[in-house]
Amino acid sequence: MKTAEQMADEMTALIVQRGDVSFVELIKHIGPEARGEFGVCLPGFPNIMLWNNVSQAFVDGLEIMRKRGQVEPRPAHVLVYFADGQVPCMPAITFSLKAQR
Numbered sequence: 817m818k819t820a821e822q823m824a825d826e827m828t829a830l831i832v833q834r835g836d837v838s839f840v841e842l843i844k845h846i847g848p849e850a851r852g853e854f855g856v857c858l859p860g861f862p863n864i865m866l867w868n869n870v871s872q873a874f875v876d877g878l879e880i881m882r883k884r885g886q887v888e889p890r891p892a893h894v895l896v897y898f899a900d901g902q903v904p905c906m907p908a909i910t911f912s913l914k915a916q917r
Contacts (some may be wrong), residue, residue, distance in 0.1 A: 817848050820833050823877030838892055839867040840900035843874070850874045858889060867904055 818826075831837055832846045843850040852871030853907060858864040866889060869890055881887040897903045 818846070818873060819885065820876030820880055823850070823873055824880040824884075824886075827877060828881060831887065832867045836890070836892075838896050838900050839870075839904075840897060840902045846874060846877075865904075865906065868906065869904075 826846060827842050830842065834841070837845075839856070850870055850873075852869065852874065854870055854872050854875050855865045855868040856870060856875055858866055859882060880888065894903070
């Protein structure tokens with residue numbers, strides 16, 4: 817089983833080779849060990865999920881890379897994920913909140 821450090825090194829190598837990559841590309845590169853029951857959230861904003869169904873080691877690997885200054889989250893056009901053949905499966909919001917003063 818790959819450690820978070822090993823995943824970070826493999827993901828870094830892929831990014832150096834290709835430049836910008838999507839979560840789908842990172843997950844495919846790491847293989848089945850990247851899949852799991854966790855989500856990747858925007859640093860400092862735990863309620864903003866960027867991707868889900870990944871392993872804890874994958875999340876930890878991304879955090880290692882972020883702390884090293886090797887990666888930063890940037891928005892990708894939704895068509896990138898359609899081209900990659902996968903979009904995140906997230907529940908739809910079924911209620912609305914009213915603003916209060």
